[in-house]
Amino acid sequence: MLGVCTPVRRAGDPAPPVGVPDPREAKAGELLFDRTIVSAGDTLFARGAGCAPGAQATLTTGGELVGQTVADQSGTFETVVQFASFEPGYRPVEARCDGEQEPLAAGIDMVLVSADTSASTTSVLLPLFLALSFLAVHYQMAARRRRRGRVRH
Known part of the structure; x- marks a missing residue:
């Protein structure tokens, strides 16, 4: 099991506790993650919108494939992001949809x-x-000091 996807918060739901990411639906042209900071071994989920329905969405960082899925009927997608290597620091991630010129971008x-x-x-x-x-x-x-002291007497 890779992990559990964070449910999307609906209007009227209580706000999440401080420090917990606020899961929401991605808007067209937006790439979101379920968290902004990850450590080695953490499962990361990406959510994006703005693809053509049924289009292949490919996520990469520095040329490395980190996720792949197909957009649903509304052009949104969700997938697990898996990095082949763990390198501390900022990692920019791009999501490209088949037939789209501009990638969706975010970082972790x-x-x-x-x-x-x-x-x-x-x-x-x-x-x-x-x-x-x-x-x-x-x-x-x-x-030795004690013995020397005795010998002198």
Whole structure:
């Protein structure tokens, strides 16, 4: 299962919570996404309008095919967008409909949201080993000072 498409909000429906995209029908000549920021592994849906009924809609970014579908009877389309590679930053996306000269355009921001914060064995044991080594050397030096003090008396 690739994901669930966000339902379109109708007039009179309550506004979505702050930070949640406001899903709506695309207007002619418009390409919309169900979110504006994605991270690796997120499912992204595109919605567009302005194609001829039954026309093939092809979505690309930098020459890479990221989505493809057929427009419905009203010339609108909806499809999953799948990027072959994840590159943090802004990615412009174009949707071209068969027989149309001007592409529909929009963009998406790709962000990294997780980092490996787990400690490796080496990163934990090395400071511990250094601390124990320091204490051992310090203890030996203190013992030598005590022995020298006894010999002089």
